[in-house]
Amino acid sequence: MPFALYLLALAVFAMGTSEFMLAGLLPGLAPDLGVPVATAGLLTPAFAVGMIVGAPLVAVLARAWPRRACLLVAVLVFGAAHAVGALTTSFAVLFGTRVVAALAHAGFLALALPAAAALVPPDRTGRALAVLLGGTTVATVAGVPGGAALGALYGWRAVFWGLAALCVPAALGVFVGVPAGRPEAGGSGPRAEAVVLRRPSLLLAMLLGALVNAATFAAFTYLAPVVTGPAGLGERWVAVVLMLFGAGSFAGVTLAGRFSDRRPGLPLAVTFPALLAGWPALALAAGAPAVLLPLVFVQGALSFALGSTLVTRVLYEAGGAPTLAGACATTALNIGAAAGPLLAAPSLTTAAGPRGPLWTSALLIALASLVACGSRATPPGGAPDAREISPAR
Template sequence: MPLPLYLLALAVFAMGTSEFMLAGLLPAIASDLDVTVGTAGVLTSAFAIGMVVGAPLVAALARNWPRRSSLLGFVLAFAAAHAVGAITTSFAVLFATRLVAALANAGFLAVALTAAATLVSPDKKGRALAVLLSGTTVATIAGVPGGSVLGTLLGWRATFWAVAALCLPAALGILKGIPAGRAKEETTGRPALRAEFVQLTRPRLILVMVLGALVNAATFAGFTFLAPVVTDTAGLGELWIPVVLMLFGAGSFIGVTAAGRLSDQRPGLVIAVGGPLLLIGWPALAVLANEPVALFALAFVQGALSFALGSTLITRVLYEAAGAPTMAGSYATAALNVGGAVGPLIAAMTLSTAVGNLGPLWASGLLVAIALLIAFPLRAALAAGRSAEVLQGRMRTLP
């Protein structure tokens, strides 16, 4: 894999740390800003909503900009939003900074996903995506637990400052590693913007985007509210929160890495095996959450299955959107973050029910069940391997 791909992954690490870190900071933010934990959880949805709206919008605006300048600008805007968030005492302002950060993240990820696909041969999109998403999974292993520890020891604001600081070496890496003017050189022969948007009418593209959104909704529904499960249901101390988050992150790294090759050649296998196991895992975690050993083991397993299945579906989005070379990354980003927005909102509503802190875990299981019910009758369409999709992508780009 080319070096610029790893530099993009470094920036994704900083942004992934921010996107996931609230899972370990919600109680502290809620207490400091005098809101409920459920209300604080809306910050996660705000970020995801900004990503959904921002991905296609910013990608469309930036499609003619030099790629290096676009990526650098998005990273610096992301850092500035976190600096403001670190000093505010208003929940409304913090909410707004999450939206701004999400727009910057959306623009960056949309351009980066498209760039990743063009840095490798057409039959290695899944592997390139796995490298790029490894920034997110490493964030869940190291960045998010580290942020949780930092937040516990020094306050949640210190974590926001740390994320802003992480953006600086990422920006330097982009400046040094991404060629200037690359996007401009690639404008020759590409489809018009309207033609790229027309790709969204393709049933197979819509299918994989919906499934990706549902699986990611399940992931965020459970992950966002793991902290109260650890402290209240399992009865463990606050310093155990980063341990559970790290286990989930370690699983996600293994899952996305293992699925990297399979998502190119055997996507149907990943979905057929990983889907039912993921469905079983969320209710099992809800039932056994009061047992620390089971909580630790299942957090790891669910992280692996969630990211293996989710990354495979998002890879399918890139394949199915081959006729939209500058917008495909934004479609994948939007699919991911529709789920990221809806999942925590659904999960937050379950906190006031009889199941309490376990509600988000049951909600995750329900969302996976819906995804599988949609996917099962259409499994033949999802099982298409690398060769068929690459051929279709080439045919779509012929004059």
């Protein structure tokens, strides 16, 4: 894999850490800015909305500019937003920097996905995307816990400065390693891209990606109540469980990358039924830590293996829409990430209690399985000819 690809993954790592880090920083951040913790918690949905809006917006605005320049601007804007956030004493200003950072993150990821594919031969696209998305999974394993520890030692502002600093080598990697060609090198225009985006197979892959990510984040967001509730473990175990899930997600992305190009149907055939059995098993075994801990790792691996495979399928299916291919994948994943916790939250007040989000994940995966089996569209596991994806390069 090209070295520039790993520097792109470094930027994704910094951005993924920023997306998930606030949960551990709110207790120190809120009193420092003179707002209640509940108010400070609004920074998280602000970031999510910015991610959903940012991917298609930046992709459309950037179509007339070289991809390298757009990626470089996105990294620098993201870094600058965190530097301003580290300096401000105003919650309103910090809120604004979170929205700007989210827009930059979404735009960067929407452009980085096809850029990563362009750095390797067509038959290695899945492996390249596994490296890139590995930045997000490493963020859940190391970035978020590391950010929480840094915040506990030196304050929340130190975490913001650290993320801004990571953008420097990432920007250098973009400048040196990413070709300066325009995204629309294949010659497709807006009308041609609009036709591609109406493909049933592409819409199916996007819908499945959103449903799978919703299931993933419905459970991941509310793992802490499971650990301290039914499992009967102390609060210190929350970080351990989250790291197990993150380690599993990294393993799943890495393994799926080996198959998503040559045998894309295999990860889909294995992970769908395994997840369908795994989420109910996790809910039922939540009171047994000896079973809960390995199952969390397995579910993280299966969830991200399936999610990354579907991202690869979206890029393949949207190969004739080079400007919006990455935006399609980014938007689908972030709609799922935002919808999952919202759908799972009411289940906490039901008889299921802390296990409710796990059952919600099971229902979402069941729905995704029904959609995949019942659709008459071209299955998203079929690999297209290399000529179909060459315009995205």
